[in-house]
Amino acid sequence: MVDKQHTIIRKIIHIDMDAFYASVEQRDNPEYVGKPIAVGGSPEGRGGVVATASYEARKFGVRSAMPSKEALRLCPDLIFIRPRFAAYKETSSYIREIFSRYTDLIEPLSLDEAYLDVTNDKLGIGSALEIAEQIKKAIFDELQLTASAGVSINKFIAKIASDINKPNGLTFIGPSKVETFIENLPVEKFYGVGKVTAKKMQSLGLFKGADLKKLSESDMVRHFGKSGSFYFRIVRGIDNREVQPHRETKSVGAEDTFPYDLTTPDEMYQELSKIAETVANRLEKNELKGRTLTLKVKFSDFRQITRNHSFQSLIGDQQTILETAKSLLNNVDLQDKKIRLLGITLSRFDLVMQAPQVESEQLKLFDS
Known part of the structure; x- marks a missing residue:
């Protein structure tokens, strides 16, 4: 049973469109x-x-x-x-309108994914599971698309639940099931645990939530830094983060570490082109434009530098991003230098449309 003394019980739905694009x-x-x-x-x-x-x-x-x-x-x-x-944005706006029939507490993570807090729903339905069923039906009937939904007491569990029965799934994990669910969850399935952290956990003999639960909070922090405290709470079903309709995204970027060191301008420009495309797609998908572009360069000796340029107006198109990044790179002393990593980041945002911001923890380019 979840420690209710430390846990805020909410009714949270996580909606994730199936292979949206x-x-x-x-x-x-x-x-x-x-x-x-x-x-x-x-x-x-x-x-x-x-x-x-x-x-x-x-x-x-x-x-x-x-x-x-x-x-x-x-x-x-x-x-x-x-x-x-443009088509994806239009469809996403319609989906958000469906969400708003039930609650104003909507936190989009991207065009195709959102958290909803229906603890006090507009229609007085009372059941988060029933609301999730109605939303899925409305999306299918009105847009001819399917969505998967996870329903639980907090964002963490709802997020994981939505991925269990994709596509067109609906998974409910009630308060009495949360702790058992997490104890049996493989560590690589924990939202926020990447491949590197999962491998580290497994190397320590930590394969499931039940294994993590045996560690003290100080042990967690010693092994995993600041995230250790988060993992300590999560394995006990404690996630008191609120659904926030207007999260602030501070930057959007992409970077790549290359299988071989880059030595010629042509190689560098080609890689910058791919990175610029990724950044432009992320900005477009999340309806963002920015004023400051930062170029990150890591050399073969692991020395790292950044260069930035600020614009008077908002930019977000691939061509401007690429040309600016190339210009910044041209001002770097590359004589006898080899490059192992390049990255581009855009910051200082204004909203292109008055849509709620995506969650800053994970800005998703690729949909599920």
Whole structure:
């Protein structure tokens, strides 16, 4: 049983659209229905990246964030489609309108994902599970799309629950089930635990929540730094974070560590082009533009520098991002230097549209 003395019990729903970009494309283009499609960059030339893949493509192992060339190798019949962000935004706005029928406490994480606090819902339904069912039905009936939902007492559990029965899933984890659920949860399934941290946990003999629960908070902090306190609370079902309709995102960026050191300007420009595309896509998806662009450069000896440029007006298009990053790089002394990492970050945002901000913990480019 959850320690109620330290836990705030809320009614939280996490909604995650199923293969959102790909599903919108299949809805709007009947010729794609039932076929393996990937929304993202073309595999031609140096190749792009898959933003999302239809479930038909996923059967072949095609996944979000996968290089398009690798995706094509796995699925030779894969159809590549350039993103249509205007269509996705329009659909996302409609989905948010459906959410707002039930609550004003909506925290979008991206165009296709959001938390809803329905502890006190507008219609007086009272049951978070019933509200989640109604939202899923409205999305399907009105938009011909499916969504998966997780329902629980806090954001952490609801987020994980929404991923359990994808696609078109609905998972409810009530207060009496939370602690058992977390104890049996593999550490790599914990939201916020990346591959590196998961491997470290496993190397320490920590494979499930029950293993984490054996550690004291000081042990957690010693092994995992500041995140240790968060893990300590989470394995006990304690997550008192509120659903925040207007979270502030301070920066959006992307970086890449290369399999080999870059030594020529052409190589550097080609890699900057891919990074600029990723940043532009993230900005577009989350309806953001910024005024300050920062270039990050890490050399082969691990020395790191940053250079930035501020604009009078808001920018967010790929071409401006790329040309600015190239200009900043040209002002770096590269004589006899080798580069192992490049990164681009945009900051000082204003909203392009009056939509709630995405969660700053994890700015999602690739949808599930």
